[in-house]
Amino acid sequence: MSVVVVAGSSGLVGTALVEALRQRGDTVRVLVRRQVASPGEYRWDPDSGQIPSEAVSGADAAIDLCGAGIGDARWTRERRRLIRSSRVGAARTLSESCARHGVPTFVSASATGFYGDRHDEPLDESSPSGGGFLADTCVAWEQAGRPAENALVRVVHVRLGVVLDRHGGALAKMLPAFRWGMGAVLGSGRQWFPWIALDDAVGAFLWALTHSDLHGPVLAVSPEPVRQAEFSRVLARSLRRPLFLRVPAWVLGFLLGGMGRELLLQSQRCRPKVLQGQGFQWRHPVLGDALKEILLQRPLR
Template sequence: MGKSQMFEARSQMPVSAEEVFSWHAREGAFERLQPPWESVEVVERQGEGIREGARLVVRMRLGPVPLRMVARHTRYIPGSLFQDVQESGPFSKWVHTHRMWDEPSAGGVLEDEVEYVLPVGPLGRVFGGGYARQRLERMFAYRHAVTREDLRRHAAFAGQGPLTVAVSGASGLVGGALVPFLSTGGHRVRRLVRGRPEAGDIAWAPGQGETDMVALEGVDAVVHLAGAPIADGRWTEERKALIRRSRVEGTRVLSEALARLSRPPKVLVCASAMGFYGSRGDEVLTESSASGTGFLADVTREWEAATAAAEQAGIRVVHLRLGVVVSARGGALAKMLPAFQAGAGGRMGDGQQWMSWVSLEDLLGLILFALHTPGMRGPVNAVAPNAVRQEEFARTLGQVLSRPAVVPVPAAAVRTLFGEMGEETLLSSAHLRPEAAERQGFTFLHPSLEQTLRFTLGKTSEGPRFRYS
């Protein structure tokens, strides 16, 4: 084995060291810390969280090469330290020590220390040393930013105590991030799942109009995100029926089940869509703007109306009219990336259509804010305050990737390839403002598109203090 190299990343945190440690010790912390540009999948867990003896098996990729890593936790000092060591994997040696401590009048400090040896001996150090350092800096800049901002957001509502939150659509882009975001914040999350539920899950079968009523009793809040994807190919009549049914009927079944509970939740946060407004050119749209025309507008009106039973039962209902959710982990950006990384990206149509978007991190924060803010109810435009024209989105993505973005897709080609779906999603123009969220005092972490893209793609120059030895 070659000579060990040491890497340290250190950041100030907005809470005490004990709270930083507790965040890491909760279920979902590993998933929450995985950068969206990395492909990492948990294969197996053994033992209890981060305590000594616990083991974690993950699959990852280095470019096209699949890799497997087995890590074992070897040290655990409550409130201040835990450590994991690679038992097998891509490194000749990997020892990761997580430290937390308090500094007088400055709050907690988080330090990650990694002792590692690259494979292939001296050759690995010569040809892989710079690449390894770059990957470590990108990864820990992301991890520390997520930890810091999650702790800040949860601390704002610490006085309200933990909630039990039921989440539908927990396997999707938003739900898959929301579950660990809530659980690391100290909330108990129960997933609404089709088929056989695992421990803690709640069974529901919206197609048969069924929900496990007993399991829903006593839930404090529900976040309803389930629904068939809208932009997965052309809209056949069968596909349109599925989209409508999955949103309207699923929401109605859930709302009626909640209304029948003897102890209903206080709040239902329900996904909706900016499709409510239709294509409106340059008109600036707020929550008080009228609905538009088209298939998506029709579906979204019915979708929001399907919560009537919950509202009549006294449950506070929030309709999040989602813009384009920006994350390298999935959704529209993930579909665009291959073309843009190859230098073959560009605008859609003439590129003048308005694109209202929101970072995944801000959407998670807005959901948490909606759960805890009694004054938030009814429609909420879940978008960043700075919508952009589609041409600007393409140009900014190209700049962040250091690639040209000059290969347009003509509107005629979009209509030929995608039909009505392309017309209503890719060529539609909707300039939304998050008036309701801003009025209630919500603060956006990523108000600018470039900042959002740099964060989710690991291209930011900001980060913790790094040290090598």
């Protein structure tokens, strides 16, 4: 039984992870940016670096899942600043606090966006970062863990692929169009689409907590990557809907700007070498099976 501090707990991954931690008997201290509403919550302000010491002191691990949504609004200059600062500020505040209080483990979310656009190049944890706004953001985000590393805290960066769940994230945004038979292949559709089912994303964080030999970057993606066209085809088939539309790359760029180009058209052919090497068992390694299971989930109450 451990004491785990979680930041960004109200999001897609955080909600599921906190539930999993509690189910296995851990005590979860939740960092919130709003007023405290229940026991076990601690108010912090990641922007100004304020965090109550009683939230972190004596904890066995801290997990950072913070960040303003990258697909929620057009990437204006202001939005880019928020996307970056919300990640770097939270990771730095929590990493410094882990260093100060001698918390042994700090696990932070990161993203496959770290690699930028890499066409068909096989990528794993040892591959260098790429170019572009998301890649630069991920580099700065991971560097924000340095204060903890320098204090010999074990730091793990979980580089998440697109997390699939029916109730949130990218899949929930895509489902209405696909249900209307208006799903589409994006651009050439040849770009690799790194994905992971929510269960397995949560499993990867739990794995990072419990495997004390693990540190540095860890790719949390399915071991069976697909190209974007294949993803759209399998999703349409799972919903028993046709797939005949294609949105050209220039239209996505025109409509969504940098957000469309980086989020929808970049190619990352990632292999989760570290998790595979350690014997991590995916519950949903194959896209078709994962989507069937995800689409059968009960509606949220």
